[in-house]
Amino acid sequence: MKVTTRRARLLRHTGFYIAAFVTTAFVATPILFALLGGFKDNQQLRENALGLPSPWNTQNYTDVLASGAFWQQVFSSVFIALITTFIVVACSAMVAFVFARYAFRGREGLFTLFAAGMMFPFAVAVLPLFIILRTFELLNSPLGVILPQAAFGLPLTIIILRTFFRSIPAEVEEAATIDGAGPWLFFSRILLPMARPVLATVSVLALVGSWNSFLLPLVVLQKSTWWTLPLGVTQFSGQYASDTAKVLAFVMLAMLPALVFYAFAERHLISGLTSGGTKG
Amino acid sequence: MTTTESPRVSPGRPDRREGKSPRKRSGRPGAGTLATFIAPGLVLFLLFVILPVLFAAYVAFFRWNGLGGVPTDFVGLENFRNLLQDEVFLGDLWRLGLIVVLSLLVQLPISFGLAMLLHQRFPGRTAFRLLFFVPYVLTEAVTAVLFRLVFSPRRGFADSLLANLGVDSQVGWLSDREIVMFVIFGILTWKFFGFHMILFLAGRQNIPDELYEAAAIDGATGAQAFRSITLPLMGPTVRMIVFLSVIGTVQLFDLVYVLTGGGPFHASETLAITMYEQGFQRNQIGYASALSIAMFLISLVFALFYQRFVLNRDLQGSITTAGNRS
Numbered sequence: 001m002k003v004t005t006r007r008a009r010l011l012r013h014t015g016f017y018i019a020a021f022v023t024t025a026f027v028a029t030p031i032l033f034a035l036l037g038g039f040k041d042n043q044q045l046r047e048n049a050l051g052l053p054s055p056w057n058t059q060n061y062t063d064v065l066a067s068g069a070f071w072q073q074v075f076s077s078v079f080i081a082l083i084t085t086f087i088v089v090a091c092s093a094m095v096a097f098v099f100a101r102y103a104f105r106g107r108e109g110l111f112t113l114f115a116a117g118m119m120f121p122f123a124v125a126v127l128p129l130f131i132i133l134r135t136f137e138l139l140n141s142p143l144g145v146i147l148p149q150a151a152f153g154l155p156l157t158i159i160i161l162r163t164f165f166r167s168i169p170a171e172v173e174e175a176a177t178i179d180g181a182g183p184w185l186f187f188s189r190i191l192l193p194m195a196r197p198v199l200a201t202v203s204v205l206a207l208v209g210s211w212n213s214f215l216l217p218l219v220v221l222q223k224s225t226w227w228t229l230p231l232g233v234t235q236f237s238g239q240y241a242s243d244t245a246k247v248l249a250f251v252m253l254a255m256l257p258a259l260v261f262y263a264f265a266e267r268h269l270i271s272g273l274t275s276g277g278t279k280g
Numbered sequence: 281m282t283t284t285e286s287p288r289v290s291p292g293r294p295d296r297r298e299g300k301s302p303r304k305r306s307g308r309p310g311a312g313t314l315a316t317f318i319a320p321g322l323v324l325f326l327l328f329v330i331l332p333v334l335f336a337a338y339v340a341f342f343r344w345n346g347l348g349g350v351p352t353d354f355v356g357l358e359n360f361r362n363l364l365q366d367e368v369f370l371g372d373l374w375r376l377g378l379i380v381v382l383s384l385l386v387q388l389p390i391s392f393g394l395a396m397l398l399h400q401r402f403p404g405r406t407a408f409r410l411l412f413f414v415p416y417v418l419t420e421a422v423t424a425v426l427f428r429l430v431f432s433p434r435r436g437f438a439d440s441l442l443a444n445l446g447v448d449s450q451v452g453w454l455s456d457r458e459i460v461m462f463v464i465f466g467i468l469t470w471k472f473f474g475f476h477m478i479l480f481l482a483g484r485q486n487i488p489d490e491l492y493e494a495a496a497i498d499g500a501t502g503a504q505a506f507r508s509i510t511l512p513l514m515g516p517t518v519r520m521i522v523f524l525s526v527i528g529t530v531q532l533f534d535l536v537y538v539l540t541g542g543g544p545f546h547a548s549e550t551l552a553i554t555m556y557e558q559g560f561q562r563n564q565i566g567y568a569s570a571l572s573i574a575m576f577l578i579s580l581v582f583a584l585f586y587q588r589f590v591l592n593r594d595l596q597g598s599i600t601t602a603g604n605r606s
Contacts, residue, residue: 013402019414020408026470027412033437034426042435049440091321098317102309110318117329121579122533123552126337126436127559128332131346149327154321161486183309183317214421214534215552219560230421234538237425251429254422262417266410269417274478 003237027103031255038249044047045245056107067226070155070253071231077257080142080149081210088206089199092157097187099158100165101173112161117155124213125152129221144220146227149210160275164198165191202271204265211258229254297339305346333576339569340428347564359570362593369571372551375461382465388521389531391473395480407576412474420471424538427467428454454540456545462534464548471535473491483517519590523583530579 037045039053039059048054064070098104098109130139136146168191173254176186192199214230221227227235234252237247262269340359344351363369392410398405415423430437431453453463455547487510495505533552536542542549542557549557551571557567 011399014399016397016402019394019397020404024411027415027474030426030430030437030470031414033430037429037437046435046540047439049437050444090371091324094317094322098314100423102314104311104314110322113330113465114321116324119580119583120329120333121527121575123531123533123555124576125281125329125332127565127568127572128330128335129548130560130563132332132335133327147324147327151324154329160403166334183313187317207416212421212534214418214419214538215556223547228430230419230534233422233425237428240365244432244435247425251422251426258417258419259414260312264412270413273416273475274482277296 032234034248034252034255036166037245038252040245042243042245051185057245057259059223060246061253063246064250064253067091069227069232069236069237070250072225073227074257076142076226077211077228077230079206080226083142084146084210085203085206086204087146087188089203091150092161092202093152093192093195094187096158096161096165097183097191098101100162110157114155114158116159117152118159120152126215126219129216133220138221140223140226142226143218145213145217150215151208153206153209160198161195164195168194169246184242200268200273201275204268207273208269208273229257294352303593317482335570336572337488340573342564342566345563346559347563351566351567355566360482360574362567363570364572367550367572368525368546368549368554371546372549372554375513375548375550376529376532379465379468379532380404380526382462383525383529384522386474387465387469387473388471388518388525391476392480392514392518394473395477395484398477398481399484399536409478412477416475418471421538423467423471424535427470431463440524454548455544457544458539460544461546462541467535467539468532472525476525479521479524480514480517483514487513519586523586523591524580526586527579530575530582551578 029101036053037057039058040048041057041059044053059196095114125148131146133139133148136144138147148159171195172190173186176190181189185187213228214232219229221231224235233250240250242248292371339351340353341356342351397410397593398412433439433452433455436453438453439449451459456462461496487582491509491513492505500508531552533556536548536550537553537556540548542553552575555568555575556565556573560569569603
């Protein structure tokens with residue numbers, strides 16, 4: 001019995017590894033194609049598509065890195081993502097705080113209204129949003145991307161934060177009140193610091209959502225001044241359609257921030273994205 | 281809407297379970313204070329979520345090119361009637377069904393299998409788990425550009441690979457209307473299987489080990505335990521993932537738009553792409569709004585049916601629920 005289980009386990013492990021490595025190849029091949037392709041020139045891409053670059057050609061990467069457009073797009077993406085995250089987390093925290101800790105007439109109705117926002121797919125709103133933003137003269141402005149993104153991020157963020165704020169015992173608030181703290185002080189000095197882990201989770205969600213957002217910037221940012229990376233990459237790939245190697249370098253560099261972020265904040269990212277998924 | 285009419289503040293009950301004693305507080309926050317907390321979020325939400333959705337519902341009943349003031353040419357249900365005769369729209373629905381069916385039959389079982397695999401202890405499983413999640417982290421639009429190059433004719437990676445194997449590929453991966461949807465499905469699988477796998481894995485980890493120990497004591501084989509413990513207790517997770525997958529597919533835009541623009545000849549078009557084309561390229565704002573509303577209704581009806589007939593079982597206290605993380 002013992003021996004057979006051992007052999008069975010060995011056999012099973014071999015099966016695991018075969019499946020795992022096949023999947024690894026499936027996942028990694030396109031990314032390696034971009035990474036290595038960026039180090040080739042177009043002739044190598046044609047004649048030596050599968051092998052390592054020889055010679056290694058850094059021109060494509062340095063060209064992209066030396067271009068102002070790339071850095072401008074990185075800046076726009078970072079700027080829009082950070083401001084979006086700040087607005088959505090700040091607004092949601094305040095709303096969730098009131099929902100979680102004070103009873104007032106109309107509270108449930110108001111909460112249902114916010115929660116119903118989860119039902120609206122973004123694509124449904126993009127056309128009227130465009131018209132509204134045009135009326136407010138927010139087209140071609142980063143605010144035109146930031147405000148709608150933040151607004152659509154509210155429902156999920158409020159729901160997650162409300163759940164957390166409710167779990168904080170009443171005694172904590174009583175103690176603060178006895179010490180003379182009003183709601184603002186209690187909120188900003190006690191509640192928010194206690195909520196740091198869950199604030200990190202919702203921030204990651206907002207950040208990633210904004211970073212990946214494509215349809216809204218596509219519609220709002222018609223001039224290239226504020227183009228974000230996803231817009232920049234698609235535009236670049238059209239402009240340099242015949243220079244595959246350079247496009248691959250651009251694609252790789254555009255993926256890099258997300259990969260680095262994932263490498264460092266893997267735990268937050270996975271828990272944030274999966275909680276967003278299961279809640280959404 | 282309701283913030284301005286003064287909310288009467290009653291003593292707060294922060295947590296029903298913990299709130300043993302009614303609080304005696306000197307400075308109970310007034311209506312004004314509560315309103316300032318809620319106002320920024322509420323204004324943002326009304327202006328950029330509720331207003332656009334209501335506006336879309338209104339415009340859907342007009343013929344309007346989006347220029348000059350408000351729509352005036354009221355056409356009743358004509359936009360919706362036209363939708364039902366629009367071959368592209370009907371094709372969108374068919375393609376939506378195709379992707380959903382393929383996801384259920386191929387993509388989700390693969391993710392499930394990999395999750396079961398990575399639940400086992402073997403050296404290196406953490407590394408595999410991290411790696412498989414990578415595609416989900418990447419931006420859809422950027423992924424689409426990458427795959428356009430992978431599948432570009434002759435110079436692309438796919439054709440080069442085949443050429444190296446001695447196959448001269450005549451297939452236009454993204455330009456052949458017969459196969460473009462299957463290529464897109466492959467790319468969607470690449471992008472999303474890791475996400476579903478992580479969710480399945482979380483569901484599997486929520487099943488207490490004691491159940492398997494008890495089953496083993498009773499002499500159950502691994503296969504029996506899988507059939508009578510794993511599968512039923514994974515039910516809620518499975519149903520949640522199916523739900524997310526369908527809702528996500530209804531809204532599909534970025535990846536396909538960048539990859540093919542919906543072509544060739546609408547062969548890969550999605551609801552959102554048709555909406556975008558009609559609204560932003562042809563200025564048929566009324567028609568495009570009707571399409572938006574149709575999209576919304578499809579999601580809504582599906583969500584309601586699903587909640588009613590599939591998810592309601594999960595609300596009756598099962599051991600694992602996919603939605604219990606925060």
